[in-house]
Amino acid sequence: MSKAVEQQTIRVMSGLALEVAVNRSIKPKFEAETSYLLDFDWRPTAALMRDIEGGARADMIIAISGSMDRLVADGIVRASTRTKLADSILGVGVRAGAARPDLSTVDAFKRAMVGARAVAYSKAGASGIYFAGLIERLGIAKEVNARAVVIPMGFTAEKVASGEAEFAVQQVSELMSVPGIDVAGPFPDDVQVSSTFEAAIFAEAGNEAGARAFLETLSSPAAGEAYDRGGLQSRLVRG
Numbered sequence: 001m002s003k004a005v006e007q008q009t010i011r012v013m014s015g016l017a018l019e020v021a022v023n024r025s026i027k028p029k030f031e032a033e034t035s036y037l038l039d040f041d042w043r044p045t046a047a048l049m050r051d052i053e054g055g056a057r058a059d060m061i062i063a064i065s066g067s068m069d070r071l072v073a074d075g076i077v078r079a080s081t082r083t084k085l086a087d088s089i090l091g092v093g094v095r096a097g098a099a100r101p102d103l104s105t106v107d108a109f110k111r112a113m114v115g116a117r118a119v120a121y122s123k124a125g126a127s128g129i130y131f132a133g134l135i136e137r138l139g140i141a142k143e144v145n146a147r148a149v150v151i152p153m154g155f156t157a158e159k160v161a162s163g164e165a166e167f168a169v170q171q172v173s174e175l176m177s178v179p180g181i182d183v184a185g186p187f188p189d190d191v192q193v194s195s196t197f198e199a200a201i202f203a204e205a206g207n208e209a210g211a212r213a214f215l216e217t218l219s220s221p222a223a224g225e226a227y228d229r230g231g232l233q234s235r236l237v238r239g
Helices: 001-008 016-034 047-051 065-073 106-115 126-137 141-145 159-160 208-218 221-230
Strands: 009-014 039-040 060-064 084-095 120-122 149-151 167-171 181-186 194-201
Touching: 009 016, 009 047, 009 208, 016 039, 016 084, 016 194, 016 208, 016 221, 047 065, 047 126, 060 065, 060 149, 060 208, 065 194, 084 126, 084 159, 084 208, 084 221, 106 141, 120 126, 126 141, 126 167, 126 181, 159 167, 159 181, 167 194, 194 208
Parallel strands: 009 039, 009 060, 120 149, 120 167
Antiparallel strands: 060 194, 084 167, 084 181, 084 194
């Protein structure tokens, strides 16, 4: 990469939940209207944090609040740039056009998970970690895991699209990232959890000016609309 191109490139580490909103709406518009290029590292926050602990850095990070707390406390990101973007909830994905399971109550959810041919979830993502603990608490872990398709990281709905699993469990916005997938619905309220995603600029950002420009875009009304369309719930203050 030439020095000129490097100076115009903004390197962003990001959790997977914002992929739909960013790649379909925010990134193309930002790159068309500015001289900057965006280089994203899309992975679960837990995987990004492991690399950061090993010394990896970028210009900006988008991560869940708990991880951002640690990054601020350790001085790895600039606390003054910390910005809440959107909330993400958990859901279940099915192949497009397939029958949708009843997820209206916890009992219905349990029946759906136990009765599924196979449920795909990720062992590295926050959603998969939560789901693994949830099925233990609900007393259905043995039945579900006997036929589960557990991936290291990435989009679980790809396993539904390929026919390897009947249901995919992940953030609703992540399910929307995979073509050929319908979101059957969110988890029941009694077992639902919400993750807040925030952005911040690294203290050692190589392209601080670019990162600040992109952070401004991520905080704009147009970005808030993109979050809502992308299966998230915007946390931006609406004027």
